[in-house]
Amino acid sequence: MPRLAALPQIQRNMLLTRAVVMNDGAPRAGLAGPLSGATVAIVTSAGIHCRGDRPFGREDPTFRVIPSGAGAADLLQSHSSLAFDKTAFIRDVNVVFPIDRLAELVAEKRIGRVGPRHYSVMGALHDVSAMGDETAPALAGRLVEDGVDVVLLTPT
Amino acid sequence: MCSHTVGVVARRLEEAGLVTVSISLIREHTAKIKPPRALWVPFPFGLPVGHPDDVAEQRAVLDAVFGLLDAPEFPVLRDFAGDLGEGETGTSIQAAAVEPSAVALPLADEVTTMRRYWEQWSERAGRTAVGVSGVTPVKFRGVVRFLEAFVGGEERRLPEQGDTPLPLFIRYCADDLRVLYLEARLVMKPGETQADTQRWFWGGTALGAFLRTLRDVMNDSDDELMRGCAYGIAR
Numbered sequence: 001m002p003r004l005a006a007l008p009q010i011q012r013n014m015l016l017t018r019a020v021v022m023n024d025g026a027p028r029a030g031l032a033g034p035l036s037g038a039t040v041a042i043v044t045s046a047g048i049h050c051r052g053d054r055p056f057g058r059e060d061p062t063f064r065v066i067p068s069g070a071g072a073a074d075l076l077q078s079h080s081s082l083a084f085d086k087t088a089f090i091r092d093v094n095v096v097f098p099i100d101r102l103a104e105l106v107a108e109k110r111i112g113r114v115g116p117r118h119y120s121v122m123g124a125l126h127d128v129s130a131m132g133d134e135t136a137p138a139l140a141g142r143l144v145e146d147g148v149d150v151v152l153l154t155p156t
Numbered sequence: 157m158c159s160h161t162v163g164v165v166a167r168r169l170e171e172a173g174l175v176t177v178s179i180s181l182i183r184e185h186t187a188k189i190k191p192p193r194a195l196w197v198p199f200p201f202g203l204p205v206g207h208p209d210d211v212a213e214q215r216a217v218l219d220a221v222f223g224l225l226d227a228p229e230f231p232v233l234r235d236f237a238g239d240l241g242e243g244e245t246g247t248s249i250q251a252a253a254v255e256p257s258a259v260a261l262p263l264a265d266e267v268t269t270m271r272r273y274w275e276q277w278s279e280r281a282g283r284t285a286v287g288v289s290g291v292t293p294v295k296f297r298g299v300v301r302f303l304e305a306f307v308g309g310e311e312r313r314l315p316e317q318g319d320t321p322l323p324l325f326i327r328y329c330a331d332d333l334r335v336l337y338l339e340a341r342l343v344m345k346p347g348e349t350q351a352d353t354q355r356w357f358w359g360g361t362a363l364g365a366f367l368r369t370l371r372d373v374m375n376d377s378d379d380e381l382m383r384g385c386a387y388g389i390a391r
Contacts (some may be wrong), residue, residue, distance in 0.1 A: 002255060008231075020160055021160070023190040026170070027192065028170065028230060029192075043162075051345035072283050073284075076285060078331065080388040081268050082390070085202055085354060086285065087338050087350050087353055088207070095203035096202065096205060098214060101205070101215060111222070121161060122195075125267065128160060128164045131165065132242060139165065143174055151166075153165060154203065154204050155162045155240050156158045
């Protein structure tokens with residue numbers, strides 16, 4: 001995003017007055033080996049899902065599973081926000097869901113492999129408590145089960 | 157916002173032993189939430205990994221975000237070099253910023269015209285982002301009749317609604333019509349900037365004008381979900 005000062009005033013004010021969780025430090029996990037041997041998966045808050053999955057609703061804290069074999073033709077975006085222009089996603093899903101770029105990194109042995117599944121949630125939530133208390137721990141369990149070492153998170 | 161959600165989720169995943177790297181589009185939010193490792197990028201909403209079809213830029217973003225794994229500082233929030241491109245505003249142009257002009261066709265006829273362009277896009281690209289409503293585009297004139305009936309105070313149903321609440325189904329229908337137009341426009345005006353496409357959509361189409369009316373009717377509802385969904389129809 002541009003710096004907030006570049007946005008229209010109404011949107012800048014909306015973002016500045018939005019209640020945001022504040023923390024002093026961050027939890028830290030360790031990577032057992034190099035990235036070139038790690039399993040990587042994507043978690044995105046772009047409201048993406050496979051065609052045929054239930055679209056995201058308003059203030060929806062649930063998640064969708066995207067098999068790592070899914071391609072651009074399989075994906076839809078039901079994110080409720082009008083703050084972003086869907087034309088970029090229409091042209092190239094990698095703008096927010098970089099599946100082709102990750103495949104290149106695997107081919108170049110920069111990362112070990114892509115996990116069996118990626119996951120998607122919807123951002124633009126006013127209340128993130130269910131996301132933090134229920135959805136994210138559920139995602140963590142699935143990602144651990146999937147053998148994932150490193151998670152790349154993308155907003156929209 | 158989405159960067160807020162990403163920050164909250166990243167912290168939970170890291171607590172569970174997963175190593176995370178995040179992209180942020182709102183630096184101010186990410187600085188407060190403090191996900192373990194984050195890269196702020198200066199791109200418009202909707203494209204945190206870089207511009208469409210710009211493989212070099214997308215690769216540079218991924219290099220930078222995975223490079224956070226080697227950062228000596230922790231937690232880490234770094235800035236990706238660069239700024240908005242020429243003509244980019246960072247956010248999508250909204251209906252309120254565009255004066256609607258006279259349109260050439262009734263909405264249903266305009267949708268039929270757009271569908272012909274959309275078919276070219278769909279065939280050329282081998283994909284479409286139309287589909288959240290579950291209604292096939294060949295039935296979009298019926299979607300128009302459904303939405304126009306709602307605006308006129310009539311109750312109608314489309315079988316594709318299933319058990320989806322009416323406000324959400326209306327939004328999905330509006331989303332699909334909008335995406336069909338955007339994909340059609342990629343055939344009509346290849347190379348047009350996203351900002352100009354949005355100006356065309358809100359200023360020069362019957363659908364852009366209709367969505368404003370639809371939003372107003374939804375906003376007049378007593379149903380909180382209906383009013384909430386209006387915000388995703390037009391602003």
